[in-house]
Amino acid sequence: MSDQPNDAKRTKVLWLTSSYPRNEDDSASIFLRYLAEALVKQDIDLLVLAPDHSEVQPFRQPSGLVCRHFRYFFPRRLQQLAYGSGILPNLRAAPWLYLQVPFFILSMLVAAGWILRSQRPSLIHAHWIFPQGTVAVVLGKLFRIPAIVTAHGSDVFLLKGRFLGVIKRWTVKNCTVWTSNSWATSGAIGADGLLSPHIIPMGINYRHFALDNRKLSVKQTKLILLFVGRLVETKGVAILLKAYALLSDALLDATELWIIGDGKEIERLKALAYECRIQDKVIFFGRLPNNQLPKYYAAADIFVSPSMIEGQGVTFLEALANGVPIICSDVGGVAEIIKHGETGLLVRPNNVDELFEAIYRLITNRELRMKLSKAGKKIARCYDWEYIAKQFLSLYINHLNSAEFRL
Template sequence: MSAQSAKDKPIKVLWLTSSYPRSKDDSASVFLRYLAEALANQKVSLHILSPDHPEVQATTQPDGIVCQHFRYFWPRKLQMLAYGSGILPNLRAAPCLFLQVPFFIMSMTVTAAWIMVVQRPSLIHAHWIFPQGTVAVFLGKLLRIPVLVTAHGGDAFGLKGVFVRVIKNWTIKNCSAWTSNTSATSAAVGSDLPKPQIIPMGIDCKKFAGADCERTLMGKGPKKLVLLFVGRLVEKKGVADLLRAYVLLPEILRKQTELWIIGDGYERKKLESLARNIQHVNSIRFLGRIPNQQLPGYYAAADMFIAPSIIDIQGDTEGQGVMLLEAMASGLPIITTNVGGISSVIAHGETGLLVNPGKPIEIAAAIEKLLNDKNFRETLSIKACKAAQDYDWLTISSKFVNLYRESNSIRDK
């Protein structure tokens, strides 16, 4: 087969993932849906296997994408291991869910094996090292199919212990290739392992850069400056520090601003209670989950984006921070913390401001600096928007396509 015909031949790929949007409006790991759609546009045929959940709805997929959900517990309404705040936070919040873990792994393994036997994909791409990557490597060895594993962060920073480390090391050493979203995530997996290719997750730059806030908010936009947070309301996101920082602002600045918090998670009630004890509570708005397609309008309505991530009690933190890319593409000045892989995305003083994690006083000082210096805000905005172009999905998906073709060519030899 000629090089040109090999390049034009569609690649069949089986994805294994612990999270994928459950409906057209769901934001759970929505970056994977965007990556899948970008890959489908480049002649990649994807079969995506993800966990079932009570909120999974039948959704029409673009040409080239099949999405299948595996059942792992009965009755269906009890399947609560995945989604929500994420598997690790769900386990911490409800330890009884550990009972579902073996059924989860067994069901995924059996379903994936059946797909592989029937469809014979060119390769398996596992998102997150464990359990997806481990299952993929086991099945890949059994059926002689190459395996690509991608580390997204939670699997690197959040999974601790000798037993888990041994499994992760075995998975990385025995896969055909692996990628990491940042060098920090790679280092957290292990410095003595084969080196990955660094491929971050991406962003649809046009969608966020061209958003219309008036259409989203129906002309009822705020008259105040908006400080925006978007993300899951879990410990590692550091929203409690953001609330404490907001109350430290001079009263005149609090009266000129509103703090919008978009997202949901197990910490929401605790955070709302904390907000009620803060002066000018009417300036703090918990907006809950917003459909992903509506988010660009909220970014467009904002004047500043704040992501005060921390290292939580389990050692988990941000591997990359896709919401930072959304804010960058929207042209927002950004304040965030120097943890995990965030410094790979944000350059201090150039595309945003980096402060120390767990320091509300530093967050407040950074907010005050940006509120009082409009020119600096605009400079950060321009540079951030330009830097976001490097993360456009066309660029990112092309890197994965190249890896897919390399793995496929090795198999064909």
């Protein structure tokens, strides 16, 4: 609850993002929804501008939070650049979508400019450096208001090329202030001539995931390995299937692998499970609403996520909060959360044998699982949204009160 009176003036902020939950049950960039809902509890009026999509269905928002969507292509059903597996995987799967990129950027620029003129927000906060951050910087200069940019990881590790590199560095150099979800993400941009970043990780609703009474109704007789995430190549699910298939017949009979998520790779991964002869040991649940995930985490015994690229890893925090021991790749900012042998097991990315050894170790060592579970819950508590939102609120207020805007 806010200590200020109800009629006190609230700070109005415009968010720009390329992904935001499209309906009540959507999990697309769900972490942004939770951050937004935490911020409006702290005297922020937030207007979120996200891409339109055929699955957008208005749902009830808390007081102070408004979500709008910009159309960037017609007919509406052809707006396929955003959501799903993500913009870059979508472009790789369907190169014709490159035609939509300039319309996407221009439509966002126009829609955001109209909001700035009509709603008069005090600042802009862009999620992901390009294109949202670049658009925010341009509009910040035009309307003479602060522009904050947040790097989430994929915009740094996946957006390659000299041209995009120049744009990203120009954006970071010319914004008012920028944040990064980890030191690894910020370090990938480089520091020469750039503003120093504020390291503010994304968080979780700790209480939501830490409840112990959310067991699934089905009777569980096997040890459950769980993966949660988008089914794209960089998440390493193919590596997980190959490593899991190396277990002995006895251990395969004693375990199940649950895969939650959707994406361009799903059919290939199902075929790989058949090829590895583990199709009856692997369950593909598809995409599930985020509010259903705690019961699956609570049912799991081991969480495995062998990503090849990871800015931070919010699903790791969800698993830790539920006391699930973790195996993950030592990439990006993962090691800033997971300490090998203390709060999880780290393996080299794209290494089937090393991943198999880690899986075997946890399956056969209940004492280690219990140790990692206990330590993980303590770490996850520090990432509750209430705490993370206060850091962003402080950033907003400090730069609104400062007259030294980088315009």
